[in-house]
Amino acid sequence: MVKTMQSKGLQLFILLSVISMASCKQEVKKDIVNEELEPTGYYVEPYRSQYHFTPEEKWMNDPNGLVYTDGEYHLFYQYYPDSTVWGPMHWGHAVSKDMMKWKHKPVALFPDEHGLIFSGSAVMDHNNTSGFGTEDQTAMVAIFTYHDMAGEQAGNKDFQTQGIAYSLDNGDSWTKYEGNPVIGNTGIKDFRDPKVFWNDKAETWTMLLVAGDHLQIWNSPNLKEWEKVSEFGKEQGAHGGVWECPDLFPLKIEGTNEIKWVLLISINPGAPNGGSGTQYFIGDFDGETFTSDQVEHKWIDLGRDNYAGVTYNDAPNDERVFIGWMSNWDYARDTPTDKWRSAMTVPRELTLRKVNDDVLLCNYPLKSFESHVAMAYPESVLEILPTRKRIMPLKYGNQSKIQFTLSVPNAQMYFRNKNGDSVSIDVDRDKKVVTFDRRKSGKVDFSEKFAPGVQQMKIPSIPDGPIEIMMLLDHSSLELFINEGQYVMTNQIFPNEFFRALTIVNNSENELKIEDFTEHKVERVWD
Numbered sequence: 001m002v003k004t005m006q007s008k009g010l011q012l013f014i015l016l017s018v019i020s021m022a023s024c025k026q027e028v029k030k031d032i033v034n035e036e037l038e039p040t041g042y043y044v045e046p047y048r049s050q051y052h053f054t055p056e057e058k059w060m061n062d063p064n065g066l067v068y069t070d071g072e073y074h075l076f077y078q079y080y081p082d083s084t085v086w087g088p089m090h091w092g093h094a095v096s097k098d099m100m101k102w103k104h105k106p107v108a109l110f111p112d113e114h115g116l117i118f119s120g121s122a123v124m125d126h127n128n129t130s131g132f133g134t135e136d137q138t139a140m141v142a143i144f145t146y147h148d149m150a151g152e153q154a155g156n157k158d159f160q161t162q163g164i165a166y167s168l169d170n171g172d173s174w175t176k177y178e179g180n181p182v183i184g185n186t187g188i189k190d191f192r193d194p195k196v197f198w199n200d201k202a203e204t205w206t207m208l209l210v211a212g213d214h215l216q217i218w219n220s221p222n223l224k225e226w227e228k229v230s231e232f233g234k235e236q237g238a239h240g241g242v243w244e245c246p247d248l249f250p251l252k253i254e255g256t257n258e259i260k261w262v263l264l265i266s267i268n269p270g271a272p273n274g275g276s277g278t279q280y281f282i283g284d285f286d287g288e289t290f291t292s293d294q295v296e297h298k299w300i301d302l303g304r305d306n307y308a309g310v311t312y313n314d315a316p317n318d319e320r321v322f323i324g325w326m327s328n329w330d331y332a333r334d335t336p337t338d339k340w341r342s343a344m345t346v347p348r349e350l351t352l353r354k355v356n357d358d359v360l361l362c363n364y365p366l367k368s369f370e371s372h373v374a375m376a377y378p379e380s381v382l383e384i385l386p387t388r389k390r391i392m393p394l395k396y397g398n399q400s401k402i403q404f405t406l407s408v409p410n411a412q413m414y415f416r417n418k419n420g421d422s423v424s425i426d427v428d429r430d431k432k433v434v435t436f437d438r439r440k441s442g443k444v445d446f447s448e449k450f451a452p453g454v455q456q457m458k459i460p461s462i463p464d465g466p467i468e469i470m471m472l473l474d475h476s477s478l479e480l481f482i483n484e485g486q487y488v489m490t491n492q493i494f495p496n497e498f499f500r501a502l503t504i505v506n507n508s509e510n511e512l513k514i515e516d517f518t519e520h521k522v523e524r525v526w527d
């Protein structure tokens, strides 16, 4: 009897152990599955960019106040700390030594009695023209647009004015100027996004301001008193939407001593592939007036997700450093991320290049990007017969830099995953066009405007001979650079799984040679 009870007890013990082991096993398995679907931890949520800047949480749009000082790049940005959709604007803040690894800082500028804090710029007032600085500390001065929500809702037109604030601890704490606004409004509905820089030609501060359909240029000796000196653009450039986020800077044409001035103007809507886009003008600036005889419209990026980009003041090594908001007002509020919304492009250097008879503004990842690129896999030369294809397995498909040269005029490249999602890029040098198709790239139905059709980029100045292709894949973006930034397409994508292969199809009559094919892992920048 005792023996039977003992053996029954043993059986029960074994049964319970098996059950508990089984449930333990199940637990572990469940965790692994959940981990894959919804990873947890710092900066690892679904679609979280691993090497592009995103705010820790909540809504972000335009980069603001880009200024370099004391070894650090400051990135301020349009930020709404209470929601993942646009709302009352603040300036968020982060700093970086190389523009790849960022350190988050407290919110810099809060709305006040004059209104919300819209886009703008920042300068280091080295000569203390404003009087805000002290003997030991140069003032960082932010120049921004005040947006008076009540005024707008009341149907007024003068609800945007310009204000300034200063910081004596490199952007950690701010004091608003008591004389704000420094530029009032005389009835222009869209009057915003001041970009200020030190103007060597006129020995003055210069402010670029957009006023609906044109640019205004204002000068000031001290950042407080401003005088309008010229206008540009009523009759020039694309006008499918309101002009926003201007920038103006000199660049030397590569390989020459010729200097041209470049004006950036973002417009929304009215971009060639729909919604928001950034056009540029090449011309001259005499210290007061910008002129350009450019007739055709030129765009810095023909993808759909590079908007409101501007450049750094005081960047080292004479580099013209650009960063853009990697989204589009057509669907920015709807993208399928939970905790935060949207990312910035990788930092890019802007250069001017003469190609055939044309001068193009090129944008290509900053040199510091390369120090975050890890091992290469593999490096090879491939030959593909006409009409045939080659499937290249990707090792780091979610977080990689893929680079190669294409020898023939026409080729199609597409990424595919096991889920059947795909992104296709078709280079047709006969027709001089690149087509980017993200219609089946994964989650696309969060907005009808995300992928209503394919995107097209004209490449009129593409030279004969091999072309260089570079693609940067992160968890929710694909940036395509042709010939070192001569033509660029930046696009968000939301695949259901990572891409594990790149297929290259030869659409030409000759054998396709792919040289120096490499896939590099790009390191995650968040600790």
Ligand code: FRU
Pocket: 061, 062, 078, 089, 118, 119, 145, 192, 193, 244, 245, 308
């Ligand atoms: C551009 C823009 C700016 C404005 C800001 C508001 O995306 O519309 O013109 O200052 O966003 O958040």
